[in-house]
Amino acid sequence: MSRGEPNGSPRLLAALSHKVLQHVGIDFSGPRRGDLLRRLQLLALERQITDFDSWVQQLAFADWDAAQVQSLIAAFTVGETYFRRDAEAFDWLARHHLAPLMARRRQEGRRHLRLWSAGCCTGEEAYGLLFLIDELLGGESADWSVELVASDINGAFLARAEQGVYGRNAFRSSEEDFRQRYFQAEGPQWRVRPAWRQRIRFVQYNLADGCLPPALADADLILCRNVLMYFSTGRALAAVRRLLGSLSADGILLLSAVEASLATQAGLVGSWAGCNYALAPAARQDVRVSSPAPSRALAAEPVVLGKAGPLYIKQNRGEARLPAPAASPAPAEQAAAESADAIRERRWQQVARAQASGLHEQVREALQAYLSCPGLSRSQQHQACLAMAQSWADQQRPEQAQEWLQRALALDSNSPKAYWLQALLAQQSGDLSLAQAALQKALYLDPEFILGYFLRARLLRAEGQARAGEKALQVCRQLLLAQDVASLVPQGDGLSCVQLLRLCDQLLEEPSGCPSH
Structure with missing residues (x-):
């Protein structure tokens, strides 16, 4: 490869993605190489690097040591988290694992x-785990020895964790009592109270490393959620086995729902722990750590996504076929692979039938069962996470919807449907700037996304930008006129092209700045 190749050349990106995989474990192969390039561009912008091409080429040819990995880790790791994330899983832990273990x-x-x-x-x-343990111990805390180790590859993240200071984004719901109990206000931020500070040992560790420090062995509980989903399959499976080997005899490993298929692909049997997936150590693999999610009788006909359409229009419900996610190819002669494909297809059809019946709890149970299928591709996992987010959104549960939406975007950052749902959720919560930003991404990825232009027009008019709103409506009309007027608008939940065309015309006839509701 010549040193004069452009920074976006396939071979240069292949070399960089290989280095990231080798040293960090995160997979940026194939279609994700564009994501790697964008992350490096943002890092270069933050560091005010003017000659991006030379910098990227130096990275591709350099020998990466620990210092080099740490200097780049901010580009590859995600810092999106908050307190009481996956509260359902923490509730499960308290009732089904920690309380019985303590007894x-x-x-x-x-x-x-x-x-x-x-x-x-x-x-x-x-x-959050420390707070939960203290709640369970109550007045017995002084009689117990509780050792809590927290690890991350990103040294900057660990430094912030040790400070224990958090802004408003770390608290996603109305949790004033929670903040008052465990934190003390410091200006616009909140610091963990002294009673809980310095009780956690923070250590730097890369989960992709082949060896495990003694400090991380013999754990009664390991939480490893929304981390291995970024790894290559091989690295993730190896990490799961190392983590299981680090458990005590009656410990469990908790993965996110997205990572359940990694375990089943390795032949490991676990059980659903709320919205997470629990695994016992190898010696107890024949014993489930809890009862699996109950299966229920599902309707017979595979049809519709739930309300996938805009939250800002009163609509007639209609039917839109749910496409099965693209399956990973398997040789026809391999019966085991065919059987796995059949299981995935059957479970996806169960999702579709539950959606057709409008039974959201059954939809989510079926999606959990689907996510535990071995061999799911990133595309299949993305589709399942997006369907889970939609189910929560349909029930007006924005926090849970956002949680699954973030997982969907982590699996595919180029999904216009995911950004569309993000825009709808933001618009529903009144965050019009976030809604506009999400719409911009959706329309960049899908320039012919009809409903995207309609929502953009509504948002612009609400902000008093009548001329820009009219331009968006005109683009929407042009796209509609190119369709069969009787056809349904994609993502429109049964709205026809002719119905949306009439809505566009009504808005264009209204006085500027006075949108209808």
């Missing part, structure tokens, strides 16, 4: 717990 330890006279938050980011999960 056994009391009877045995072993009042000791060892816990590990793996991939702890800026510490919200680790502190």
Whole structure:
């Protein structure tokens, strides 16, 4: 490869993605190489690097040591987390694992717990786990030895976690009582109260490393959620086995729902822990750690996505076929692979039938079962996470919808449907600037996204930008006129092209700045 190649050349990006995989474990191969390039461009912008081409080529040819990895890690790791994330999983932990474990330890006279938050980011999960343990122990806290280790590859994240200072974004719901109990205000920020500071040992560790430090062994609980989904399949499976080997005899490993298929692909049997997936150590793999999500009778006909259409229009419900996610190709002669494909297809059809019946709880149960299928591609996982986010959004549960939406975007950052849902959720919450930003991404990725232009027009008019709003409406009309007027608008939940055309005309006839509601 010549040193004069452009920074976006396939071979240069292939070399860089290989280095990231080798040293960090994160997979930027194939279609994700464009994402790698964008991340490096943002990092170069932050560092005010003027000659981006030379810098990227130096990275591709350099030998990366630990210092080099740390200097680049901000471009590859995600710092999006908050307190009480996946509250359903924490509730499950309290009832089904930690409380029974503590009861056994009391009877045995072993009042000791060892816990590990793996991939702890800026510490919200680790502190949340500490708060939960203290709540469960109540007045017994002084009689117990609780060792909580939190690890991350990103040294800057760990430094912030050790400070224990958090802004408003770390608290996603109305949690004033929670903040008052565990934090003290420091200007616009909140610091963990002294009673809980310095009780967590933060260590730097790369989950892609082949060896495990002794400090991270013999854990009664390991939380490793929304981390391995970024790894290549091989690295992720190896990490799962190392984590299982780090459990105590009665410990469990908790993965996110997206990562359940990694475990099943390795032949491991776990159970659903709220919205997460729990695995026992290898010696207990024949024993489930909890009852699986109940299966229910589902309707017979595979049809519709739930309300995928805009939240800002009163609509007639209609039917839109749910496409099965693209399956990973498997040789026809391999019966085991064919069987896995059949299981995936059957479970996806269960999702579709539950959606057709409008049974949101059953939709989510079916999606959880689907996500545990071995061998799911990133595209299939993305589609399932997006369907889960839509189900929560349909039930007016924006926090849960956002959680699954972020997982969907982590799996595919070039999904116009995901940004469309993000725009709808932001518009519903009144954050018009975020809605506009999400729409801009959706329309960049899909320039013929009809409803995107209609929503943009509505948002612009609401902000008093009548001329820009009219331009967006005109683009919407042009796209509609190119369609069969009787056809349905994509993502329109049964809205026909002719119906939307009439809505456009009504808006164009209204006085500027006075949108209808």
